[in-house]
Every structure is written in structure tokens, then in C-alpha cells.
Amino acid sequence: MIRPLIEMELKGMRIYKTFLFVNLLLMPFALLFMMIMNSSSRTPEDISYLVSGFIVVSLVSSFLGTLTNRVSNIFEPSVLELYSTLPPRISKVVLAQFLTYSLLVLPQVLIGLVVILYYQGVSRINAPLLVLALLLTFLELGALAVAIGARIGNPYKAMAVTTILPWLLVVFSPAYYRSSFPALYLNPVTHLLLCVRSAIGLQEISPIPWLVSGALTVIFTALAIRNVGSSYMLEKPF
């Protein structure tokens, strides 16, 4: 059931292919290209620091920028009516959307990792911890996107959130700059960056960002499941 839903979602992007090419490939890789071209004046750690920021920012954009909008579209009353008698449950439709946007952002993540591997060397990377950090990032941001999209249930209203929220989360996190200003730790993205950077040997491994990210993943997932999995979906005060 998931496969045709993912195929549908991917085919449904055909008319936006230029927009998607620019936003998902051209612009992010142009940024990555500039980072690499600037490498002569920076240390390998600096480049890895920026590229790890690039990976997390790509996930923020893909999930909180696009996935939130798509999920909010599914939760419009007229679309819920249509899906109420179609075979897949809404939770499966949303899962398929999460997997689709995870697939779309994967090239950026993988190419970013290759660049980090090149600059950092294999020996400095804690592979299991890196997999865990990336898994947490995918799940936490994906669950947050689904929880927000399902709660809003209107793509026009969601657009207000999806144009501002990713920027706030990126600007007020040490994605592309170094800072330990305390207020930045209120931002979940800061903790995800710390997890990823500790796994690639750029930070000391501290339990706090892992615990915070783990707890937030559980909370956001619980919220997403509550919003997506409930019966009588139009009973919710949209």
C-alpha cells in the first residue's frame, strides 16, 4: 500500500519539477559548492562544521518547509472526505509523504556526508552515532512537520508557518556560525546539530543534546500520532 502512495506522491511532483530541481538540488548544491570552493582559506574542521550545518538545514527545509504543507493539504476536510473511503488509512498516506520527502532530501544528506568524510577522514567519524544522530534528525523534524501540518489542516494557513518557521530554526541555531549563546539551546535544531557534530568528531560527546533530541522526538512523534491516528478526524477543532 505504501509503494503506490509514494509513487503517486513522486509523480504528483512532475509539474513542479523545475521548482523542485532548483530548490532541492540546484540551490543546496550551489551552497555546498561555495563552501567547498572556500576551503583553501579554512581548516577541514571548518568545512565539516558548515557541511554538517548544511545537512541539518536541508532536512529542516524539506520537512518543515514542504512536508508540513503537504500534510496540511491532506487534512483539509474535503480531502479527508475523499480519503475516508479510499483503501489507505490517513496515517499511511502521511507516512508515505514522510518517506517521499526523506527520499528527496537523501542526495543532499549523502553528498554532504561524502564531503565530511573527505575532510574529516574515516577515523574521526563515529559511524553508529552518526546513523543515530541522522535518524533522530529525520524522525524529530519529520514528526514535528506532521504534527504541525495535521494540526493546521489548511495549506494556506500552513504556508504562513512554513515560510517563517524554517528560517527561525536555521537563523537561531549554530548551523552556519559558531556560538554557544544560551538562548540558542531553546531551539531543537541546535541540539540536533550538536548530535551530528559530536558523531563526526567536531564536538565532545555530551549526553544533553542526545537526551533533549530523544525526548523531543518522542514528544513530537506522540503529537503527530495523536493528530494523525485519531478517528472522527473532523471532530478536532480546526
Next chain:
Amino acid sequence: MNVIEIDNLTKVYPDGTRANDGISINVKRNEIVGLIGPNGAGKTTLIRQLLGLLKPTKGSIRVMGEDIAENPDVIKRTLAYVPQYPLSFPSLRVEEVLEYVFRMRYGNAPREETEKKISEVLSLVGLDGASKFFGYQLSGGMKKSLLLAMALVQELPVLVLDEPTSMVDIVTKHRLWEAIMNSNREGILLASHDMNEVKALCDRVYLLVHGKIVASGTPADIVSMIKMPTEVRLIPQREIPSSILPKEHRKRGNLYELAFDTLEKALETVEAINRSVGVSYLEIESPSFENLVINLIGRDGE
């Protein structure tokens, strides 16, 4: 066993609005049942409860003999739905949409069977020439036709339609009516504003006003529930004797304008005039089904 059995259904929203008030509706096997009513009558609330999207405050809904509160899966297993809004999948082709719906319903059915079924349904709703069209290329009528095709391709026993031909041109409307009539479902519930549609398709009709059923029966029953005045305008071949004319009449030149309480009386008089002096021009304004329903709704409001 009734295909759909709605018993004493009441829905009160948190703000106190009583959208459905003790509604009981049955759709028997091989029956098309209409649900008509003005905006705000409670049709959408009723359909959303039937689709399991709203929780009834009181009462029960059974589909194919199963209570949807106890077995919510029965909705997805047995019921196909055509929504009111012309939703579309902008960058999917018509045939792709139907293929996905068919695959979701029947898994990996053989390719030939899938194509045959899609082709049949496209032909039934008149979209066979538009199978390669993308959603964004479809007109409003084509979008509604595709929604009906999505419901029909699943071959489920129960069909629920919410204004299936609103925003559709007259030719497409008649084609969709034919598709609905020939769909061979076990039972169909049709909510509509279009009285001609209800009259053309439905075996029985429920009239819903302010959340309550105010009348039910065949379209003919509804017509016979209330007497409506009939107006006749005619030009006789010779002067009409005053003994034949009704009390309420007016003469303007050669044209007679006659008013009657019922259509029956009007026809009797016209026949008498024709026999006596002959008729060279005749115009009868009898109440339409639409006028009757408006009259019923107005009477209920009072």
C-alpha cells in the same frame, strides 16, 4: 438487510448547534435514495458521520448490516464516495489516478485486468478521450466525472454521492446520471440540490430541513403532498362561454389567463374549452418538483 440504515441520528456540535435531529434513513437493496435540502439543512453533517469523520451524538449508522461505530473498517470495505468539491490531482494523468485507486484497492492485480477495468469506467463516465490528460487540464465537469470514475473503479457495493453533478454542464450531467443509474451498486445515497437530478435518479427521497426529515417518499409522493396553483394562458378559436371559465380569469385581447387550485382542474377546463370552442394557443404553468420542494421547505419554516 438494508444497505444503509441510519437510525435516530442526532449530531450536536460543541457550540450547541443541532445539525441533525433524530434522522432515520434507510437505503434498501438496489435502491437509489435522494437526500435534498437547502444549505445548512444538515446534509454534509450527515454524510460526514456516515463517512466516520464525525461522531454521532446519538443514534446509529449501519452499512451493509454492520454498525460503523463498532466496525469502522466497514466504511473503507464497502463504501465508495463522490465528494461535492471537484478535487483533482494536478500532475497525475486521468488513467494514472484510476490505476492507483485500483491498485490500492486490489493490490497487484494483473495488468490486463487493471487496464480493462479502467477503460470500462472511463468509457462509462465519458472520459475515454481524456485518459492521458493531466489533472490541471481537466474542466470542472471532467474533474467531477473523474471523481465518479474513482468511486466506480473500486466496485464497492455502496455508493454515496454528494452533489455529483454540481458545476457540470447539461450534457455531462446527463452522462453522469446514466453512469450512476448503470453502475449496478447494491445501494446509492445521493445528496443533491438539483431537483431534476433527484427526480431522474431516485426511487425515494428524504427532504431535510433544519436538521430534520420533513418529508419522505417517492418524488411523485412529494408532488402529491401539496396542492400547487396552476396558471393557464390560452387563445381560443372562438369566444369561450362564461359557464366554462373559472372564477379567477382575465382576458387581454384574445388571450385568456386562467388560474386553478390544482393541475387536475386546469386540465379538465382546458379539455372542456377545446371541445367547445377549440384552442389555437396554449401555455400551462404547472409547479415544478423544485417549486414543490421550495413550497414544502417554506411551509416547514412557518
